Structure formats: C-alpha cells, structure tokens
Amino acid sequence: MQQIVRQRRRAAFVGRTAERDLFRASLVEPGTGSRHFLFHVHGPAGVGKSMLLAEFEHIARECGALTAYVDESAAGIPEALEAICRQFASQGRRAKDLERLLTAHRERRHEAELAALAALEPGPDSGPSAGSMAVARAGLAGLGLVPGAGAFAGVLDPTHLAQGADRLRTGLGARFRSYEDVQLVLSPESVLTPVLVNEIRGAAADVPWIVLLFDTYERTGLFLDAWLWDLMTSDRHGTLPGTILVVTAGRNPADSARWGGLPGFVTPLPLRPFTEAEARGLLADRGVRAEPVVAEVLRLTGGLPVLVSLLADSRPAGPEDVRDPSATAVERFLKGEQDPVRRAAAIAGALPRRLDADVFRVAADLDGERADELYGWVSTLPFADPLGGRLRYHDVVRAPMLRLQRGRSPRGWAADQRRLADAFRRWREETETGRETGRPWADEDWWELRTAELYHRLCARDREALSEVLHDLVEACDQGEAVAARWVGVLEDAGRDADVAGIASWGRQLSRALAAGGTQAVLEELLVTAGHAPSATPWTGGPYGLPQGPPADVTSRRTEERPHGGYGYPGPGAVERPDTSWQAEEQLREHADWDVGLPPALMARIHRDRALSHAARGEYEAAVTTLDRALGSAPDDAGALALRGEYGRVLGRHEQAAGDLERAVALDPADAYAWASLGATRLALGDPAAALTALDRALELRPDYPWALIRRGRVRRVLGDPGRRLADLDRAVALQPDSPWAHCERGDALRATGRDEEALAAYDHALTLDPEYASAYASRGVSRFNLGRHTEALADLDRALELDPSYTWARTQRDAVVRHRDG
Numbered sequence: 001m002q003q004i005v006r007q008r009r010r011a012a013f014v015g016r017t018a019e020r021d022l023f024r025a026s027l028v029e030p031g032t033g034s035r036h037f038l039f040h041v042h043g044p045a046g047v048g049k050s051m052l053l054a055e056f057e058h059i060a061r062e063c064g065a066l067t068a069y070v071d072e073s074a075a076g077i078p079e080a081l082e083a084i085c086r087q088f089a090s091q092g093r094r095a096k097d098l099e100r101l102l103t104a105h106r107e108r109r110h111e112a113e114l115a116a117l118a119a120l121e122p123g124p125d126s127g128p129s130a131g132s133m134a135v136a137r138a139g140l141a142g143l144g145l146v147p148g149a150g151a152f153a154g155v156l157d158p159t160h161l162a163q164g165a166d167r168l169r170t171g172l173g174a175r176f177r178s179y180e181d182v183q184l185v186l187s188p189e190s191v192l193t194p195v196l197v198n199e200i201r202g203a204a205a206d207v208p209w210i211v212l213l214f215d216t217y218e219r220t221g222l223f224l225d226a227w228l229w230d231l232m233t234s235d236r237h238g239t240l241p242g243t244i245l246v247v248t249a250g251r252n253p254a255d256s257a258r259w260g261g262l263p264g265f266v267t268p269l270p271l272r273p274f275t276e277a278e279a280r281g282l283l284a285d286r287g288v289r290a291e292p293v294v295a296e297v298l299r300l301t302g303g304l305p306v307l308v309s310l311l312a313d314s315r316p317a318g319p320e321d322v323r324d325p326s327a328t329a330v331e332r333f334l335k336g337e338q339d340p341v342r343r344a345a346a347i348a349g350a351l352p353r354r355l356d357a358d359v360f361r362v363a364a365d366l367d368g369e370r371a372d373e374l375y376g377w378v379s380t381l382p383f384a385d386p387l388g389g390r391l392r393y394h395d396v397v398r399a400p401m402l403r404l405q406r407g408r409s410p411r412g413w414a415a416d417q418r419r420l421a422d423a424f425r426r427w428r429e430e431t432e433t434g435r436e437t438g439r440p441w442a443d444e445d446w447w448e449l450r451t452a453e454l455y456h457r458l459c460a461r462d463r464e465a466l467s468e469v470l471h472d473l474v475e476a477c478d479q480g481e482a483v484a485a486r487w488v489g490v491l492e493d494a495g496r497d498a499d500v501a502g503i504a505s506w507g508r509q510l511s512r513a514l515a516a517g518g519t520q521a522v523l524e525e526l527l528v529t530a531g532h533a534p535s536a537t538p539w540t541g542g543p544y545g546l547p548q549g550p551p552a553d554v555t556s557r558r559t560e561e562r563p564h565g566g567y568g569y570p571g572p573g574a575v576e577r578p579d580t581s582w583q584a585e586e587q588l589r590e591h592a593d594w595d596v597g598l599p600p601a602l603m604a605r606i607h608r609d610r611a612l613s614h615a616a617r618g619e620y621e622a623a624v625t626t627l628d629r630a631l632g633s634a635p636d637d638a639g640a641l642a643l644r645g646e647y648g649r650v651l652g653r654h655e656q657a658a659g660d661l662e663r664a665v666a667l668d669p670a671d672a673y674a675w676a677s678l679g680a681t682r683l684a685l686g687d688p689a690a691a692l693t694a695l696d697r698a699l700e701l702r703p704d705y706p707w708a709l710i711r712r713g714r715v716r717r718v719l720g721d722p723g724r725r726l727a728d729l730d731r732a733v734a735l736q737p738d739s740p741w742a743h744c745e746r747g748d749a750l751r752a753t754g755r756d757e758e759a760l761a762a763y764d765h766a767l768t769l770d771p772e773y774a775s776a777y778a779s780r781g782v783s784r785f786n787l788g789r790h791t792e793a794l795a796d797l798d799r800a801l802e803l804d805p806s807y808t809w810a811r812t813q814r815d816a817v818v819r820h821r822d823g
Contacts, residue, residue: 016052016278019269023056026245027063027209036267038232040217041249043271048305049249050385052271053213056247065209065245066093072216073388075444075482076223077189078105081196084212088203095199101192105184110442189227190237197231197238204241217250222482224248229258233265273303286312292319306383306394345374346381350401351416353455353493354448355384355391362423363416402497417460417498424453441479451490458494458503466503470526471602473510474609477519484519520613523606603633604640611643620647638668646677654684665694672702680711688718706736710745717752725749740770748779756783774803778810785817793817 019041026036039056041049053069060067068084082102085095184191200210214220214228228246231237248254259266274282276298282305283294296319297311314321314334334343348364349355360375361367378384383397393401406413428449432440440446450472457465473487488510495504513525607630614623627644630637645660661678664671679694695712699705709732716725729746736742747762763780766773781796797814800807 016048016055016271019052019271020055020059022267022269023247024059024063027060027065037245037265038228039245039247039267039269040254041247041269041271042217042251042253047271047273049271050215051305052269053215053247053249057211057213060209060211060245063209064207065211066091066203066207067211067213069213069215070220070224071214071387072219074220077227078102078192079444080214080220080224081192084196088199093203093206095196095203098192098195098199101184101195105188105192108184109188111185193227193231193237197240200244201238201241204243208243210241210244211247212244213247213249215249217248218252219250221248221250221255222485225255225258233262274305274308275303279303279308282308283312287315288312290318293317293321295319306397310383310397342374342377346378347401347405348416349378349384349391350393350398351405351420351456352452353392354387354452355393356389359420359423362420365416365419399497403499406499414460417456418462421453421456421460421462424449424456428453441475441483447483447486451486454487455490455494458490458500459498461498461500466506467602470506471605474523474526474602474605477522477609481514481518484514484522488514488522523609526606527603527610600634601637604630604637607633608637608640608643611640611647615643615647620651623647624651636667638664638671638674641667642671642674642677645674645681649677649681649684654681657681658685665697670701672698672705672708675701676705676708676711679708679715683711683715683718688715691715692719704735706732706739706742709735710742713745713749717749722749722753726753738769740766740773740776743769744773744776744779747776747783751779751783751786756786759783760787772803774800774807774810777803778807778813781810781817782813785813785820790817790821794821 022036023039026039041052043049057067057069066088068087070080070083074080074083081098085099085102088095203210214224217224228248232240232246253270254266254268279298280294283289283297286309288294288297293316297308297316334346337343337346345360345364345366349360351363352359355363355378357372357375360378361371364371364374366374379386379391383394384391385394405416428446431443431446431449440450454465454469454472458469469487469490473484476484476487488507490507491503492507492511494500495502495507510522510525513521517524607626611623611626611630614620614626624644624647627640627647630640631644634640641660641664645657645664648654648657648660658678658681661674661681664674665678668674675694675698679691679698681691682688682694683691692712692715695708695715698708699712702708709728713725713728713732716722716728726746726749729742729749732742733739733746743762743766747759747766750756750759750762760780760783763776763783766776767780770776777796778800781793781800784790784796785793794814794817797810797817800810801814804810
C-alpha cells in the first residue's frame with residue numbers, strides 16, 4: 001500500500017525541472033565538472049521541500065543508489081544514525097557494526113546516568129581542588145548527567161568540557177569494560193562516526209552511489225550541521241568515498257559562517273513558488289485547462305505549490321469555483337471532497353501538531369474500522385506529509401483549518417483540545433509507570449507526550465497550564481538547549497495556533513533568549529518577564545573559563561567538595577542580555593488576558609539555579625544575595641535555606657549559617673545535605689558534640705555520603721577518637737576513590753597515629769589524582785620529615801607554597817624543617 005501511495009505521489013509531481021536535472025547530473029562519475037557533494041534545499045513552509053527530497057530519493061534509487069532519509073524525528077546524532085541503519089537494512093544492506101555500537105550506546109548511557117545520579121547527588125562541599133572538580137563537573141554537565149548543572153551546560157567553555165571528559169574516563173573506566181564504552185557515553189559521535197564511515201566505504205564497493213537526505217534542517221541542523229561539516233570536510237573520522245552525496249532541506253539558507261569558506265562545495269537550491277509554466281503544467285496534469293480557471297488559480301495561489309495542488313484537485317469547472325484561499329482556505333483545500341465525514345476528519349486531523357492513527361482517533365472522536373479507514377484516506381492527502389511513521393500537515397493548510405474550527409465553535413474547540421490533552425496525559429502517565437523518580441526526563445517519548453499534553457491544554461485556555469509549562473521549562477533547561485527548545489516551542493505553537501497573545505508573547509521572548517544565550521538566558525528571561533529581576537542586569541554568557549579561585553577570605557587549604565555549587569565556571573567578561581527593547585506597555589497589553597506571574601516555588605527554583613551559577617564561580621556573596629531573593633519569593637523553601645546556610649558557612653558567617661540550616665532541617669528533616677552542612681557549621685562554632693549529632697543524622701539519611709564522612713572524621717579528631725576517625729575516612733575513600741580530598745584526609749589520620757609510611761601512600765594517590773593539590777604536598781612534606789627524609793620534605797613544602805604563597809600552615813612547617821636542618 002505504501003508503495004502504491006509513493007508511486008501516485010510521484011506521478012503527480014510536476015515542476016522543479018531545473019533542480020531535478022541538476023541532481024540527476026550529479027550522479028555521474030566523480031571528477032567531472034557537474035559533480036556535486038552537498039545540496040541544500042531551502043524555502044518557506046509549503047513550498048515543497050519535503051516533496052523535492054522524496055523526488056531526489058526516487059531519482060537516486062533509479063540510479064542504483066543506497067539511500068537514507070532523516071527528519072526531525074531524530075533528536076541527536078545517535079538517533080540519526082539509527083534511522084540510517086534501519087533504511088540501509090530495508091534496502092538489503094545491514095550496517096551490523098554500527099547497529100551493535102548504537103545498542104551499546106543506549107545501554108552505556110543509561111548506566112552512566114544512573115551512576116551519575118547516585119554518585120553526584122548534591123552535597124555541601126566539593127572535593128579535590130576547585131580547578132579539578134570544576135573540570136569534572138563541567139564534563140558531566142556537558143553530558144546532562146549532573147542535577148542542577150545542566151541549565152548551564154550549553155554555555156560552558158568547550159575546553160573545560162573536554163577536560164571534564166578526560167577526568168571522567170578515570171571514574172567511568174572502573175564501571176565500564178573498555179575505553180570505547182566510556183567514549184560511548186562521553187562522546188558518542190566520536191565512536192559512532194568512524195564506524196559509519198567504514199560502513200559507507202563498505203557499501204560503496206557494492207553500489208554506485210550513496211545518498212543521505214536530511215529534512216527539516218531548521219531543527220535537525222542544530223546537531224547535524226557541525227557534525228556533517230566535520231564528517232565531509234575533514235578526515236578525522238576517516239575518508240568518505242567520492243560517490244557519496246548529501247542533501248539537506250530546511251527553511252533557512254546554509255550557515256555561511258560554517259560553509260562559506262568552502263566555495264563550490266555546497267550547492268544551494270532555493271525553492272520559490274512555482275513559475276507560471278510549472279503551475280500550468282500541474283493544473284494541466286490534473287485536467288484543469290480552461291484558461292479562465294487557470295488564471296484565477298494562478299492569481300489566488302501566487303504559485304505556492306501546496307495551494308496550486310489543492311485547488312487543482314478540486315477540479316474547478318469555472319473561475320467562480322476558485323475562491324480566495326486567504327478568506328476561505330479550508331474550503332479550497334477540501335473542495336474536491338464532498339463527503340462531510342471525510343471533510344470533518346481532515347479538519348479534525350489539523351488539531352494535533354503531529355498525527356498518527358491513535359492521535360487521529362482522539363482528534364476525530366472516532367473509533368473502530370471507520371477511524372482506521374479515514375486515517376488511511378487522510379494519509380493520502382497532498383498536505384499530509386509523512387514524518388517518521390506519522391503525518392504532519394503543511395503549515396499553510398493547517399493554520400486556516402485551525403482558525404476555521406476556533407471561529408466556528410469556540411466551545412467545541414476547547415472541548416476538542418481538552419480531549420486531546422487528556423489522551424496525551426494518559427499516554428504520558430503510562431510511560432511513567434514503574435520508572436524511577438526523574439527518569440522520564442531521559443526519555444524522548446515522554447518529552448513528546450508531555451509537550452503535546454501541555455500544548456493542547458494551552459490551546460484550551462487552561463490557565464494552570466502556563467505555570468506547568470514554565471515549571472517544566474526550568475527542568476528542561478537542566479537537560480540542555482535541545483530539550484528546552486521543545487518547551488519554548490510549546491508556547492510559540494500554542495500562542496500562534498490558539499491566538500492567545502499572552503502565550504505567544506512568552507514564546508517570543510523565551511525563544512529570543514534561547515537563541516541569544518542558551519538555557520541560562522532563558523532562566524534570566526523568566527525572572528525579567530515576571531518582574532523579579534532588573535531588566536538592565538547583564539547576564540553572563542558565551543564561553544566559560546575557570547576563575548583563579550574563590551576570594552582570598554574564603555579560600556580553604558583543604559579544598560572541599562561542594563556538589564551544589566562547585567562546578568560550571570563562567571569565564572571573563574559579560575554579554576548583555578538579549579534585546580528586551582519592547583516597551584512595558586506593550587508587554588502588559590499582550591499579557592492582559594493571561595496571568596504572567598510565576599508561582600513562588602518556581603521563582604525560588606530559578607533563583608536557586610542562579611545562585612548555583614554564582615557559587616560555581618566562587619561568587620558566594622552574589623549567591624547569597626540571589627538566595628535572599630529566592631527566600632523573598634518562598635520564605636519556607638528548605639532548599640534555598642540550606643544553600644544560603646552552606647554559602648554563609650563558606651564565607652565564615654557561622655552564626656547566620658547555623659540559623660538558616662536549623663530552619664532548613666526543621667522544614668525538611670530528611671535533607672541530608674542540610675544536616676551535613678549544619679554539622680560542619682557547629683564544629684566551626686566550637687560545639688563538636690552538636691556537630692557529631694548533626695553529621696550522624698546526615699549519615700543515617702544517606703549512609704554513602706562521602707562529604708559527611710570526611711566532616712565527621714574531622715569532628716572525631718577534635719573529640720580524640722582516632723580509630724573511628726580513620727574508619728570514617730576509609731569508608732569515604734571506598735565510596736569515592738577518585739577524590740584527592742578523601743585520600744589526603746585519610747593520610748592525615750594515618751599520620752596522626754604515627755603511620756607515616758601508610759600516610760605517604762595516601763598523599764601520593766591524592767597527588768596522582770590532582771598534581772596541583774597544595775594540601776597534599778604540605779602534608780606529605782610533614783610525613784617525610786617525620787621519617788627523616790628532610791630534603792624531600794623541604795621540596796614538598798616548597799611546592800605547596802609555590803602553589804599557594806599564603807598557605808600559613810605550610811610555611812610554619814617549612815620553617816620547622818629549616819630550623820632542624822640548620823640546627
């Protein structure tokens with residue numbers, strides 16, 4: 001059946017003669033003057049880009065080519081490669097090695113996400129040196145595996161992401177069987193792409209051409225464009241055969257910044273409305289030849305292929321039958337269909353953004369064989385483009401259909417939208433059954449169901465839906481720009497399709513912010529639009545770089561783990577916020593029919609994310625100020641209180657910190673983070689017994705909490721309990737073997753009991769993990785002095801002071817070594 005549909009569609013294809021001839025001419029022997037490597041088709045919606053790509057694929061297969069077509073159903077490079085594998089296999093060419101690696105990628109990514117969620121849960125401090133842990137956090141953030149850091153991963157310095165990936169190899173190497181497994185998590189395209197190249201080279205020995213087609217490039221190009229450029233213009237992944245041809249198609253021209261330096265390599269194919277000759281040819285092919293009718297069709301359609309095709313299919317007998325599609329477009333789209341049930345089904349099919357048989361049953365409010373029959377008929381309509389096994393109406397057709405339904409029966413429109421929202425909610429809840437908390441965010445199917453549910457609720461003018469979209473958007477920002485774009489798209493699409501000015505305004509503003517500054521700019525824009533942040537405040541954007549370190553008054557000799565705020569370091573300079581030049585009066589007018597206030601809990605959440613960003617740069621004063629704003633929105637937000645208490649402790653404001661942390665644990669007695677930070681604060685206030693109580697409680701709640709174990713080890717040192725101190729540190733090292741801080745603290749405990757040889761081994765291990773760890777050099781110097789190795793001791797202490805000239809304890813120990821040597 002599908003083959004028959006394709007044959008009929010192709011038989012009806014007319015025009016684009018120059019484009020087809022150019023493409024066919026490129027399928028000649030390499031080296032001839034007409035050889036092309038990459039075509040980029042571009043033009044507005046409805047101009048026939050997807051139809052032309054389908055025609056190109058037909059031409060390629062006629063020439064014996066192996067082909068694959070990828071559209072927006074692929075969310076990333078691995079998904080695109082899966083689509084290529086499936087289509088190669090359907091043509092008798094299995095890419096077995098690539099299929100195997102794609103399966104391994106899915107499995108390893110799942111394992112890594114679970115491991116990251118378990119090992120990097122937020123805790124009060126952050127472990128090795130600030131620099132090394134920042135790099136590790138950056139690497140995980142780049143993967144979207146660190147809760148709370150993903151919102152800033154899109155603007156992290158690529159250098160830090162690369163360094164973080166290197167650091168992660170150490171930790172993930174112990175979990176995975178091979179280096180390749182680690183890379184499948186850290187950089188899947190680096191492992192998968194060379195195998196794709198090998199598969200293409202193998203296929204090239206058996207087929208004359210290989211043609212890859214990438215549609216809806218305005219969306220897929222976000223992740224495909226840089227990858228394709230690297231694949232086709234460098235030999236980093238291996239060399240491609242000269243018989244490969246790539247076609248991309250999207251609304252926008254090719255990126256000149258990327259492809260402009262390769263003149264003649266990219267062949268642009270801008271699509272415009274049909275010429276008069278092409279439109280006449282299509283009309284004649286459909287039996288419309290009467291000159292008055294043809295002239296009226298040409299006048300009213302402006303040559304837009306979809307409209308010309310639709311009006312031709314209606315077989316107008318005279319010019320009076322060709323009505324203005326801008327006034328009664330839906331009537332024109334369905335002019336040739338007299339069956340009212342079919343007409344209603346086609347119009348109902350416009351309600352969802354994407355259509356499959358299940359969604360169609362709900363949209364048309366039908367069931368059984370009749371629903372299946374009508375969906376089969378809708379699938380053959382010229383404006384219903386196939387998309388990854390589903391259908392998508394052309395924008396120029398769908399928009400007037402939506403306007404027709406909305407204007408004809410506003411209450412019926414709302415009821416239809418609620419029915420679809422309820423269906424997507426049920427399907428979404430089914431996907432959540434049996435899942436771990438938070439796991440749906442790793443599932444693209446869940447994303448699609450959730451965004452569809454919210455889209456239809458917004459179209460039904462469900463006023464609670466906006467708050468839910470914005471709440472989800474904050475979570476989506478943690479997953480990276482691609483996921484955040486889906487939620488911003490919900491606002492844009494619903495605002496346009498339901499003609500709700502307030503929602504449309506939100507969509508425009510957030511879309512600008514995302515394009516200009518990534519997910520961090522989206523969070524800033526949420527604050528500005530809701531009136532909780534000054535619009536003139538610059539936001540930090542662009543590349544991120546490591547700072548020199550925290551302010552001198554909060555620098556600790558023992559760099560501590562700060563899982564809530566020790567990573568994601570913005571670099572020098574600031575970029576002004578995206579353009580917000582629209583006037584306040586205009587915003588008020590656009591939002592007049594829609595509540596723009598954000599719920600207090602959501603405001604607090606956004607401020608907490610901003611505070612995390614400040615703390616990651618060592619800007620603890622700014623972090624505290626931001627948390628003040630969070631608590632102004634939600635005074636009883638236990639998470640914000642815990643963070644403000646921890647940052648106050650870092651700043652040495654122990655009394656204030658204790659007050660915040662005691663309120664936090666009163667509000668949320670199950671927060672191990674707050675209990676652990678409270679324990680460290682009480683120790684700083686000179687109350688080790690109370691500190692021990694708080695840290696015991698933290699470890700009851702979370703027994704595998706390395707930071708709390710190390711802190712409790714310090715409390716046991718003050719209480720004179722060396723045995724239990726060492727036991728805590730042994731557990732901390734076992735739980736976090738790649739933590740230099742844990743190894744160094746354990747070395748100190750061993751040295752305190754006179755076991756300097758064992759202490760040296762612990763310090764050596766810490767310095768292997770972090771060669772610039774000043775505390776480990778100083779402590780090792782003392783142990784070497786205790787063992788009579790005075791020259792080596794002096795060298796270690798000199799190195800510690802070289803790394804940190806203000807390190808008073810190291811200077812005191814060095815002076816003692818020098819006095820002993822000279823005495």
